[in-house]
Amino acid sequence: MRKVTSLLPALAALLLLTACGSEQAGTPGAVAPASGTVVTDPPVDGVRITSVTIPSATPTPKSDGFSVHAGPLPTGDSGISAAYEVTNNGTEALTYTILFDFTTDAGEVMGNSHETVRSVGPGATERGTVRVGVLAPGASRVTRVKVSRVTKVPAAEAPLASGECPPSGIRLTTDDGDAAMGLRVVGLHLENCGKRDYSLDGYPLLELLDKDLSPVQGVRIVHGSGGISTGTGFDEPARPLVLKPGESALSGLMWRNTTESGAAVNVPYVRVRTEQRADPVTVTPHLDLGTTGKLAVRAWTRPSK
Numbered sequence: 001m002r003k004v005t006s007l008l009p010a011l012a013a014l015l016l017l018t019a020c021g022s023e024q025a026g027t028p029g030a031v032a033p034a035s036g037t038v039v040t041d042p043p044v045d046g047v048r049i050t051s052v053t054i055p056s057a058t059p060t061p062k063s064d065g066f067s068v069h070a071g072p073l074p075t076g077d078s079g080i081s082a083a084y085e086v087t088n089n090g091t092e093a094l095t096y097t098i099l100f101d102f103t104t105d106a107g108e109v110m111g112n113s114h115e116t117v118r119s120v121g122p123g124a125t126e127r128g129t130v131r132v133g134v135l136a137p138g139a140s141r142v143t144r145v146k147v148s149r150v151t152k153v154p155a156a157e158a159p160l161a162s163g164e165c166p167p168s169g170i171r172l173t174t175d176d177g178d179a180a181m182g183l184r185v186v187g188l189h190l191e192n193c194g195k196r197d198y199s200l201d202g203y204p205l206l207e208l209l210d211k212d213l214s215p216v217q218g219v220r221i222v223h224g225s226g227g228i229s230t231g232t233g234f235d236e237p238a239r240p241l242v243l244k245p246g247e248s249a250l251s252g253l254m255w256r257n258t259t260e261s262g263a264a265v266n267v268p269y270v271r272v273r274t275e276q277r278a279d280p281v282t283v284t285p286h287l288d289l290g291t292t293g294k295l296a297v298r299a300w301t302r303p304s305k
Helices: 008-023
Strands: 047-053 059-061 068-070 081-087 094-103 109-120 125-131 144-154 170-174 178-180 183-192 198-200 205-209 220-223 241-243 248-256 265-267 269-273 281-283 287-290 294-301
Touching: 047 094, 047 144, 081 094, 081 109, 109 125, 170 281, 205 294, 241 248, 248 287, 287 294
Parallel strands: 220 294
Antiparallel strands: 047 081, 059 068, 081 125, 094 109, 094 144, 170 183, 178 183, 183 248, 198 241, 205 269, 248 294, 265 287, 269 281
């Protein structure tokens, strides 16, 4: 009689391998899907984080066939994000600029992101999602997202997004500024994005505003460097300029945040006009003037080539 070899051990092994393959699907370093964790922290100036999504690493089998270890996150986008909502409790449309910090449990900031939410009407709520993108090499694990700072200006006075041109044909923006040894400088950039020449003569007109957009008292605005620092170009005399379509001009603000006796002055907002009859643009350089009480402004000039 012919001996019949049982197929049961081989079939069982095949089923076992198939099952292991389905549990360990994916490649090393893949990120497992993660649902958002609801956040109940109170709002900050009308901005509230509603949920946070932090992916976890997919378990990756090792070649020894016995141990299973978590693989690292990929080198691309971290996948970390937060859903948020902005509620305008005021009486006019506002544009919000929000700084989000992505932190560890200990509060160390591993990354941040700015988001601008434009023209939120009175009583309205707008929703969005912010992502941290790629974290720096060696960054600790992010576990929290918080609203670090909120600025809000009247929507009609907010700087326009890149590529947009106002009806006046003159677009005003600020840069991120520069800081060294207590000296702070923020550039004001003016672009003629219209179709007609635009004339300038002198200095920008400034109105300093507090967090409630009310005038700040006790700060002296000086034309030129005002002795704050030399070699910065602030003492160049004002000259008449004519900007043709596509041309730009540059001004700037300079101050020191020295703190001695007296109360420190902080100015979150500056309302800027290129001339008396021009439409205002409210920018947010966050002037931490210390106790100096002095702000220097540079005359309009052409950018150096």
